[in-house]
Amino acid sequence: MSVPGGGESTATTDLSSSPSNPPEGRGSIPGIMLPPSSSSTQQYVLRSGRYVGRGGEVKVKRKCVEVACQPSVVFLLATVCMTALASVLLYYALNGHYWEMLNYDVDKVNEIVANNSTYLSVKWLFNDRVPVITYESGYTTPDPPKYLLPLHSGVWISCIDLEEKDFKDLQQLGYQKANKCVDHLDPYKDIPKSTEARASWQHRMQNLAIACAMVCLILLGSAIVVGLFGVCRPQISAVLVTGVIYVLSATFALFTLTIVHFKHKNRNDCEPLDVWTRLIPDLASSNEFRSARRITHGGSLYLGWAGAIVCVLASIMWILLSKMMRYNPITFST
Template sequence: MEPSRVPRGPAPRLIFLFCTLTLTLAASAMLCAAIMSDHWEEVGWNREALSQTNISPTWYLDGKVAMLESIPGHGSFSHHFKKKPAFLVPMHGGIWTLCVSLTGMQNLSISCSLVCMIILGTAVIVGSFGLCRHQISAVLVTGVMYLLAATFALFTLTIIHCKRAQDRNARVFEGPEDGVVGGPVPRSILKARNFTTSWSMDFGWGGVTLCALASVAWILLSKIMRFNPISTMIA
């Protein structure tokens, strides 16, 4: 009489492998979604703050868009509005199209995000090669690359935060301003803007956290593979 075989559950090493792959997929997807989307922040206008500037704009689209035709007592601005009215509009933007204008600081954030995406793409290739060919060094490099991706993503988030903090010091600007379409507007009007972060920013912070965790997981996986090949883990 043959002894009954008790079915064995998956080995802890195999569970760790699948957890690493799942964490890596989630981190890459979340970070790419944050970088490619355009909902990092939203720009709105405070109607009460505008009313305190002694300006009476004309509101359209259920009070979402305001048109400024002239501003009494503002000299050159009144002249500009007679030629080209200014519109105060709600906007949302991301890394690539942050509202209207592209500044030098935003170009830096674009560069960091591009480097982050290149590192993520390369890490997928290197990690797949390391797992398929049992190359421990490639698996270890994958962990380092995910740490680099998290670092550059953190740079991007920091630059966006610093840019917005700098833009809160509103000034008279002769070009496009966030939330303004058309002619220039005085500083008193720009103070009525409201800046709020949106879901893309949350995805960015989540992606940074998951990338850091994925980096640790890949480094630990390289230590496990040193004594247990992938074929042994799956068997």
Template sequence: MEQTETPPQDCECGVHPSVFYLLATLLLTSCSTAMLCAAIMTDHWEHVVWEHAALAALANASNTALQWLLDEKVAKIEEPGRKGGGTFLVPMNGGIWTMCVSLEEEEVTILSRAGFPTEPLCTNYLADNEDEEPRADWQHRMQNLSISCALVCLIVLGSAALVGAFGVCKHQISAVLITGVMYLLAGLFAMFTLMIIHFKRIQRVSSRGSSHGDDTGDGVVGNQAPAIPLLSAREFSTSWSLELGWGGVALASLTSLLWILLSKIMRYNPISAMLL
């Protein structure tokens, strides 16, 4: 009896298109998470500099003697009868919960010869330091609110990573959908942080001509009292951490959409079937 040979069947070795969608989702998720975390953890959200022309005019008007140091990068207020120490007007850069002097170690060493303090050059807004000058009440509230939003964003990002990994590995559609919602929430809280930081100095801008428009000690190292007539010469500007944060918010919103669509895809094409 002759046996009928079954013609060989072609093996389909192609990769399911949904696998590429999954990989793209994971890649974008990593990028958005890294951008948001980097933006929150870096300390270049805003820069504080002193406008030389305005500072010189205010110093002349208030009979304040200034000594320029480091190629006019730092100004020292000359106080008659005072030896050592003094008040220094310096550039600074700040993050969500820190404000640091924008000087190199070598520059700080040189300034120390003129009485510049060598103690920690960063102010931590999270620390409750009673020795520091009190910040304006409105600005203190906004600072605390931005810190709270940033911390919530970090917590949500960490939780979303765990839930997303569980949903993909265990093929849980509900977990994948929740991950999409969590990234949307992370982007929302990050946007709140960005908006608060962006408009934190709005009172300062609106009261440009007043020396008390922003009564914080940002940009001043030492006794703040002699610098009060000169405070309106400060310039506040946002920096690259803020731009990085906006990019992270945009990617987080897109990531949220991809995770939600991934849950729809998994409903009809389980991940296990994609990978086999």
């Protein structure tokens, strides 16, 4: 007889024979030890893997396949997979350094230099990634060259988009700045503070994005702990709370994504962030190459949007799992 997990059924069993060797005919429960009873027939009800009746309680030994194929267990495995995917996507997105990227259009830079060839010349380094602009002033002491470096920026940090080896080679070629990255949490550690109103607005937006990202990561860690407790015990209330926590995690992830998105849209497409101009001062003094800048979104931002959507789906699955566990309790015993 196959025993469905979590459901309820009845079985009428003949107890006239010896309890240690129950009959295998119609209406019997094969393979289990039935308690002795004065009556010749006993009705048993299957509840959560046990037959319960007036004669006592009989534990049913189920196969591993029967345990794994319970509807609540199958839905639990799907929920765990969706939750793991959401957590991984959001973790790597919020800790990624490629939300925004700054590069230079090679053809546009060459066109600008060609139109001003009387006093400008360009030299490309590292596979046409770094243009070095030389100004011909006509004086005995030439103006220092300007290095227009590529950048990438995340929620927490902005860095020059060069390998460590390339950056050291660049310093040997004459680049004087020692900072390769600037921390958004402490942007004035090694770089002078800016007093521009535009910079202050950018800093406020950046601080809001950092705060939302920190809350999102804390909620993700809390959801893992509460979810494990709710599944291992099992506790329906803890499973429901896990779903609510993932809703909050998705909400704060959306806050972070929205802030970064509008911070990009509310400034000119060719205008760099203030932390970028403080990391690379040549950005502020090379306005003639403004039209050659290409500020785009990086892969971390798209990971964040995908993680937020999957997180919403995971929260819905946790809430549905709590409803399912109310009527189909999860039992892992065989």
